Amino acid sequence: xxxxxxxxxxxxxxxxxxxxxxxxxxxxxxxxxxxxxxxxxxxxxxxxxxxxxxxxxxxxxxxxxxxxxxxxxxxxxxxxxxxxxxxxxxxxxxxxxxxxxxxxxxxxxxxxxxxxxxxxxxxxxxxxxxxxxxxxxxxxxxxxxxxxxxxxxxxxxxxxxxxxxxxxxxxxxxxxxxxxxxxxxxxxxxxxxxxxxxxxxxxxxxxxxxxxxxxxxxxxxxxxxxxxxxxxxxxxxxxxxxxxxxxxxxxxxxxxxxxxxxxxxxxxxxxxxxxxxxxxxxxxxxxxxxxxxxxxxxxxxxxxxxxxxxxxxxxxxxxxxxxxxxxxxxxxxxxxxxxxxxxxxxxxxxxxxxxxxxxxxxxxxxxxxxxxxxxxxxxxxxxxxxxxxxxxxxxxxxxxxxxxxxxxxxxxxxxxxxxxxxxxxxxxxxxxxxxxxxxxxxxxxxxxxxxxxxxxxxxxxxxxxxxxxxxxxxxxxxxxxxxxxxxxxxxxxxxxxxxxxxxxxx
Numbered sequence: 175x176x177x178x179x180x181x182x183x184x185x186x187x188x189x190x191x192x193x194x195x196x197x198x199x200x201x202x203x204x205x206x207x208x209x210x211x212x213x214x215x216x217x218x219x220x221x222x223x224x225x226x227x228x229x230x231x232x233x234x235x236x237x238x239x240x241x242x243x244x245x246x247x248x249x250x251x252x253x254x255x256x257x258x259x260x261x262x263x264x265x266x267x268x269x270x271x272x273x274x275x276x277x278x279x280x281x282x283x284x285x286x287x288x289x290x291x292x293x294x295x296x297x298x299x300x301x302x303x304x305x306x307x308x309x310x311x312x313x314x315x316x317x318x319x320x321x322x323x324x325x326x327x328x329x330x331x332x333x334x335x336x337x338x339x340x341x342x343x344x345x346x347x348x349x350x351x352x353x354x355x356x357x358x359x360x361x362x363x364x365x366x367x368x369x370x371x372x373x374x375x376x377x378x379x380x381x382x383x384x385x386x387x388x389x390x391x392x393x394x395x396x397x398x399x400x401x402x403x404x405x406x407x408x409x410x411x412x413x414x415x416x417x418x419x420x421x422x423x424x425x426x427x428x429x430x431x432x433x434x435x436x437x438x439x440x441x442x443x444x445x446x447x448x449x450x451x452x453x454x455x456x457x458x459x460x461x462x463x464x465x466x467x468x469x470x471x472x473x474x475x476x477x478x479x480x481x482x483x484x485x486x487x488x489x490x491x492x493x494x495x496x497x498x499x500x501x502x503x504x505x506x507x508x509x510x511x512x513x514x515x516x517x518x519x520x521x522x523x524x525x526x527x528x529x530x531x532x533x534x535x536x537x538x539x540x541x542x543x544x545x546x547x548x549x550x551x552x553x554x555x556x557x558x559x560x561x562x563x564x565x566x567x568x569x570x571x572x573x574x575x576x577x578x579x580x581x582x583x584x585x586x587x588x589x590x591x592x593x594x595x596x597x598x599x600x601x602x603x604x605x606x607x608x609x610x611x612x613x614x615x616x617x618x619x620x621x622x623x624x625x626x627x628x629x630x631x632x633x634x635x636x637x638x639x640x641x642x643x644x645x646x647x648x649x650x651x652x653x654x655x656x657x658x659x660x661x662x663x664x665x666x667x668x669x670x671x672x673x674x675x676x677x678x679x680x
Contacts, residue, residue: 205640309467
């Protein structure tokens, strides 16, 4: 194994709100240590209600700028051996195969413009076949309907697609294509698993699904493993031809970053939304509770499958308390306000600002505050927002257990909200699970770097090494109090669903 002490991996972490590059030094023990970082915020575009877009050209420019800055900070491109990429998943890009110019803004994973398409497919009885093949439900969240919309929206694109004059891909595909000067049109299997077009078991594009979603297979990227040579950069871009040897979607990269490599391991990332990914082993598991079947990672014969639950509003609830109603000056103030109360006063916040995700999948639900009295104060609102993180996490863990997964003993967490000790203790209490937060929080970038190091032959496996001890919270709540609080939460969710416009449940 080649492992000089000065070898670095360049990790590109292209997310929903920013583009980052981080240099990781590969240590003698195989551990990865961050030595430089650069980050650029990403503009959000909302051209219509429920529509969310990014400028793919802006993403590329920011990627190049952050990579160059990190290389400079880390001591020059000669220190680097490989590149790993992780990205916001499901986001769709269309570009000209000759010029490399994007033909439309990228359609973001949050975008709901194709809801009528997925509803029509569901009404036509197609959800069972799609879920059986891909592990995914029918929802505009996934890439396939976005791809089709782009081809319809850009004049001439469908006809040009027959000659492969336009190309489609998710963000990692776009970045690899640009970094290699158009030489590599590839995707990794985790990102492909989020399109609704890949057979989850065999990890190949399916012609029947391409036909169902109206996506020409010939413009899709070649599916590759998460570790291994994906392409080599144009030397003019970074000063040296560097191999791209690792790639995974952000939540799967975080699974690797946490070292959740064994069936029964799980992690949840608390950001704007929250994403639970549970390793279920070497074969897909079909969910009966509307969790998503997905791929954790694939490296040769070593593949891990996962079940995933997505919470649409996690940190978004705290942002709303700060920016929307002005109840806190900054996110850090929420912890002290919540701790200043003896209990929640019977107040529950159901943060359905953009609907409820797993396991409810109620897109028409909107946010609701339940249990207000004359004694309710802004602190009750804030505490309810923090508590909602734990209740929603418990919903996902219950669904996971109902699908046959063992009840977790340890839940690995990352994301900005994990800095709030009150929230993490409440997660431990409500979920009856030990919560571990790593000392280094950039789990997506670390996972991408670890995959790249493995793909470049710098490490022998994906096991974490040399990590600092995590912060740990253990459950302290009495069972009766836990059940009382969960009962109040479930009543609040039912009330929010009944009140939803056009829900048909009133």
